[in-house]
Amino acid sequence: MRLSPMLAALLLSSASTFASPLTYRSDLKTILTGCNITWSASTVMSFPGTDYFTNATHRWTIAYEPTYAAAISPANEEDVAAAVKLAIQNGISFLATGGRHGFTPTLGELQQGLAIDLSQLNSFSADADSGTATLGGAARIGDFQEQLYAAGLMLPGGSCACPGYNGLSVGGGIGRYMGSFGLVTDRLLSARVVTATGKIVEVSKTKNRDLFWALRGAGANFGIITSATYQAEKMADHDDGYVLTADLYFTPNSTAAYFAYLEKVAPHIPSNVAGLHITQWNGTTGQAQLLTNWVWFGPEQEGRDFISQFIDLGPSLVQNFKYIPWTSIYSVSLAGYGDTALCIDGLYQWGYASNIKSLSGSTFQSTFESLMQWYAENPGARNSATNLEVFPNDALIAVPNDETAYPWRDTTAYLTVTITVDDPSNQTLLDAGDSFARGLQRKWNETSGYAAVGGATYINYASGSESLEARYGADKLPRLAKLKKKWDPSNVFAYNNPLPTSYPGGRRH
Numbered sequence: 001m002r003l004s005p006m007l008a009a010l011l012l013s014s015a016s017t018f019a020s021p022l023t024y025r026s027d028l029k030t031i032l033t034g035c036n037i038t039w040s041a042s043t044v045m046s047f048p049g050t051d052y053f054t055n056a057t058h059r060w061t062i063a064y065e066p067t068y069a070a071a072i073s074p075a076n077e078e079d080v081a082a083a084v085k086l087a088i089q090n091g092i093s094f095l096a097t098g099g100r101h102g103f104t105p106t107l108g109e110l111q112q113g114l115a116i117d118l119s120q121l122n123s124f125s126a127d128a129d130s131g132t133a134t135l136g137g138a139a140r141i142g143d144f145q146e147q148l149y150a151a152g153l154m155l156p157g158g159s160c161a162c163p164g165y166n167g168l169s170v171g172g173g174i175g176r177y178m179g180s181f182g183l184v185t186d187r188l189l190s191a192r193v194v195t196a197t198g199k200i201v202e203v204s205k206t207k208n209r210d211l212f213w214a215l216r217g218a219g220a221n222f223g224i225i226t227s228a229t230y231q232a233e234k235m236a237d238h239d240d241g242y243v244l245t246a247d248l249y250f251t252p253n254s255t256a257a258y259f260a261y262l263e264k265v266a267p268h269i270p271s272n273v274a275g276l277h278i279t280q281w282n283g284t285t286g287q288a289q290l291l292t293n294w295v296w297f298g299p300e301q302e303g304r305d306f307i308s309q310f311i312d313l314g315p316s317l318v319q320n321f322k323y324i325p326w327t328s329i330y331s332v333s334l335a336g337y338g339d340t341a342l343c344i345d346g347l348y349q350w351g352y353a354s355n356i357k358s359l360s361g362s363t364f365q366s367t368f369e370s371l372m373q374w375y376a377e378n379p380g381a382r383n384s385a386t387n388l389e390v391f392p393n394d395a396l397i398a399v400p401n402d403e404t405a406y407p408w409r410d411t412t413a414y415l416t417v418t419i420t421v422d423d424p425s426n427q428t429l430l431d432a433g434d435s436f437a438r439g440l441q442r443k444w445n446e447t448s449g450y451a452a453v454g455g456a457t458y459i460n461y462a463s464g465s466e467s468l469e470a471r472y473g474a475d476k477l478p479r480l481a482k483l484k485k486k487w488d489p490s491n492v493f494a495y496n497n498p499l500p501t502s503y504p505g506g507r508r509h
Contacts, residue, residue, distance in 0.1 A: 016468065016481065017502040021093055021109075021494030028069045028114060031090050037082050042075035042120065056117035060101045060162070060343070062424070063350040064108030066495065068095075071115035077192060077200055077226035080137075083116050084224070085198030088492060095495050096224040098138035098164025101343075102496065103350060106464035110495045118164075121226055126151035132189065134229040141165050142339070145327045153232040154241050154326050156181040158460075159276065159389060160342035161330040166191070166228050170219025171460035172406045174414060176274035176295050176329065179392030181233060185216040185406060186399055191228035196488035200226070214483045217405030218459070218472060220496035221480075222487050241326045243295055244303035245333040248315040250290040252372060256365045258290065258313050262390070263361035265309070266412070271394035272297040273306065276334060277364075279371045281382040288372045293334045347383070349420040350434075352441040353461035356388075356413035358449035364388060367415075367440060374436055380429055383420035386440070388413060405480060407473025408456050415444050416461055438465070462497050477503045 032045050039045075046053035047070050056071040074080045080096070087094045093113035098121075121136035124144040128151045135144060142161025148154065156177035158168050165184070173184020181187070190204035193211065201223075203212040214222050235241030250258050262275075269275070274295045282289045294310060296303030300323045311318060320332050330338040367386055375382050396409040417440050419433035445455030455470045457463075462471045472480060481503035484491075489501060 016500035018500050019491035021491050032070055040075040040079050043079045044073040046071045057115050060345050061103045061349045063348050064105035066095055066107050066110035067112055068115040069112045071117050073117040073120055075120050080226055081194045081198045081200050084194055087114055098167050099140050101163035104462055104464050104497055106497055107495050126153055128152055131232050131234055132229055133232050137166055137226045138164050149327045152235050154235050155232050156184055160338040162343035166225040172217055179271035179394050182395035187230045189229045189231055192226045193223040195223045196492040210483055214405050218480055221493050221499045242323055243297050243326050244300055244323050245295045246307050246321040247319040248292045249317040251316050254314055255290050255368050259361035259364040263359050266359040269392055271392045275390040277388040279368050279386045281375050288375055347420055348424040349418050351416055351418040352437045352463050353416040353457050354441055354444035354448050355408050355411040355456040356415055356448045357410050360447040363447045380422045386417045388415050405476050407476045414458055464497055471497055
């Protein structure tokens with residue numbers, strides 16, 4: 001399954017203007033090794049058939065994967081800039097990656113290009129006095145959170161430990177802490193960015209303000225972050241960084257009551273709470289199950305009182321009901337799902353998602369029942385799952401909507417389906433999985449609260465098949481298109497849910 005025809009149809013129907021990306025060069029190895037650039041001694045060029053190349057291009061999912069004729073792993077930002085300039089001068093298409101956890105199928109439109117592997121840019125430093133943290137372009141929160149903890153600080157993260165933190169940030173950065181701490185991108189103070197001309201610039205509220213605006217919500221279209229500084233929270237202000245977590249398992253005969261109750265209480269969930277709900281296959285019982293995780297940021301007893309209402313609904317099992325340091329969330333909550341299952345590389349998996357602002361218990365129950373049927377009919381895809389993330393948006397709506405490019409501050413939940421297949425050569429199963437997942441997304445959009453605008457999707461979860469408006473917001477697109485034309489008129493950054501360089505007025509698909 002290639003995405004090209006679908007993307008082509010989408011772009012033609014949008015009436016927006018997309019610049020053509022760069023092209024494939026068969027002599028890429030010759031260009032890289034024969035150029036007169038003096039690279040850092042630690043910068044590595046690698047090519048197919050070598051272990052270094054494999055490590056520099058290995059991805060979380062192998063579905064819709066980009067392919068490369070060469071990879072360069074810069075040791076510093078100057079070599080990142082030099083690699084971009086070299087690629088532009090020679091018409092070479094490229095993709096810069098950090099955590100390589102991105103799974104949008106649009107990335108697969110790059111074939112036989114240049115990989116700019118940022119893995120050597122994984123530095124981290126913290127300033128306890130100012131409460132700031134500065135990290136390299138490829139740093140992952142799972143790698144630096146213990147150092148942050150040692151400095152008495154904490155930062156919000158996503159639902160798992162393995163994505164590159166800056167990649168998370170440029171799409172917005174949703175997660176368990178956002179009800180109180182806001183989006184990851186709202187904590188971005190400044191960044192050093194390699195632009196589409198290969199120039200290194202600094203962005204902040206006082207420097208290159210327009211690029212700073214675009215970077216926070218649509219940043220994959222505008223440049224490569226080589227380092228960034230974030231405003232952290234001091235643990236001393238938040239119960240010394242301790243949180244209460246609980247995993248609750250529900251069998252099929254109890255999920256309807258659970259989802260009905262969730263719909264009832266969702267509007268009243270406080271900002272210091274987050275709830276994740278994973279529908280998955282239980283190989284031991286031979287049936288679907290709902291694994292929920294509630295996290296409370298605050299005094300332990302208050303949290304136990306809050307979570308007790310969900311325990312009263314009769315889960316078949318309660319586990320990991322613990323008061324733990326915030327750094328243990330990924331390894332403890334959801335039975336370690338955010339540190340293990342969500343970070344397994346090399347699986348063939350892809351997905352679709354919808355933003356939710358009106359929670360519908362009947363929709364969630366219907367989704368659970370659809371998964372039960374999917375598991376029964378497709379044993380080769382029983383690692384597929386849905387995830388409903390209920391994240392209060394109090395801190396999001398406290399930020400003016402025009403402060404950043406991020407468009408969906410009124411969202412209160414995010415619903416995703418990930419299709420994972422055992423045999424990627426089974427085209428019938430791949431097609432069935434794609435049809436099934438797209439059907440779920442359509443149903444979710446109908447009751448999401450965004451039906452009037454054709455649905456909404458968090459850009460880091462987008463498949464690329466959604467309308468531009470659903471991904472970037474109709475009110476943000478005119479300004480984004482103008483900035484794309486200013487900062488990347490040749491569409492150098494073309495493969496991660498690309499933006500047009502012009503956008504007509506009004507809402508269009």
